[in-house]
Amino acid sequence: MRFTSEQRLDDGVIEREFTLGEIPGTLWTPGSAPAPLVLMAHNNGLPKAEPRLVARARYTAARGYAVATIDAAGCGDRPRSAADEQARADLRRAMQVGEPVDEILESFIGPLVENAVLEWQTTLDALLELPEIGGPVGYSGGWAALGIRLAVVEPRIAAAGFFAGGYVPRAQREEARQVTIPLLFLLQWDDEGNPRQRALDLFDAFGSKEKTLHANPGGHTGTPWFELEDGCRFLDRHLK
């Protein structure tokens, strides 16, 4: 893990860019050390520099967490293939016009999840070597399929917050019942890109004894600010 830049923010949070082999990432750490770690992933296709993710990460770090994110293969600063770009465009278009997306989910997103899990585990190994990181690990992210797979295969993850779980490949829908860690499941009630019933079915399927659904009206990007605070309080209950 090689740090390539460092910036101290107003609230004492340090924001550092890093690379780990081919993987570019960002790490936010609070002044106080060592802090519990939150892996913050994004909806597939978006860069780690996306302003909403950065705002969530900075807020969470200011609340006493180390927060890390990475660009998934083919996203953000990483090289992308024409085939991947085409598949992403197909998926976006199908979601926008309300066409079935299950085939693209299976053929395109499925393998991406497998690869992303390996990269996040590599990143986790490296992060846990840092002296400023300690304690249990949480997941917080918009990529529900990745979060489910990570929660199943990665025993170091103690709690997870998921967002927008309407479209998840069959493999992850099926292994949802193997997830047993505490969950906070965030749903935008009128999210045009995430069918409500599928998200409710996924919430129902999780095997966790403690799982909480928070639903609010509005579309995909309309999550109210207080859910950010609620999300941190969920992490506080399980990681602090």
Next chain:
Amino acid sequence: MRFTSEQRLDDGVIEREFTLGEIPGTLWTPGSAPAPLVLMAHNNGLPKAEPRLVARARYTAARGYAVATIDAAGCGDRPRSAADEQARADLRRAMQVGEPVDEILESFIGPLVENAVLEWQTTLDALLELPEIGGPVGYSGGWAALGIRLAVVEPRIAAAGFFAGGYVPRAQREEARQVTIPLLFLLQWDDEGNPRQRALDLFDAFGSKEKTLHANPGGHTGTPWFELEDGCRFLDRHLK
């Protein structure tokens, strides 16, 4: 309004029993005055002395709210008729064995809601005369039908928390879209006595721009403790 007993609790909260005409009630006030008021109603049929309600009321008062509850007609310390007792028993039995309850809801609960709204409004008038109460008014309660009707007819109520809204008479289901104040809607995902889909449909129907659904696994009385804290934070956002 006549106070008949007074008890000072450990955390500085004062708990007083009162009567207002035929209505017996309890008022909890925090040390600091004047405090915003929370009307805390119960599932129809239960007494105001029910331990879960008392625990919620004391917690909420310790968080800086004046909290009031009353016994509904035919409940708790109030005289009851054989016909009402029979109707309550029929309703409980039908819910336990999963029989349709709509007819009992309409014929029995419907008129009770009308009467309870008048009594709560009378109580509200009297409470707002007290110097230790000031600021906006909230509703928090398990009797969703009462809360809906109050939210529609009573402009002094600025925010409401509802619990277990599966069984609500048709009149209140229909006027749910007239409710426009901020709502927190609490659902027990496996509540044997409150059909999940009906509760989700009710949440969907509310006209409020700010409405949040919190769902947790388990039966009717299994609400996790952190929802009590979340409920107070919801009130904090709208009443303080």
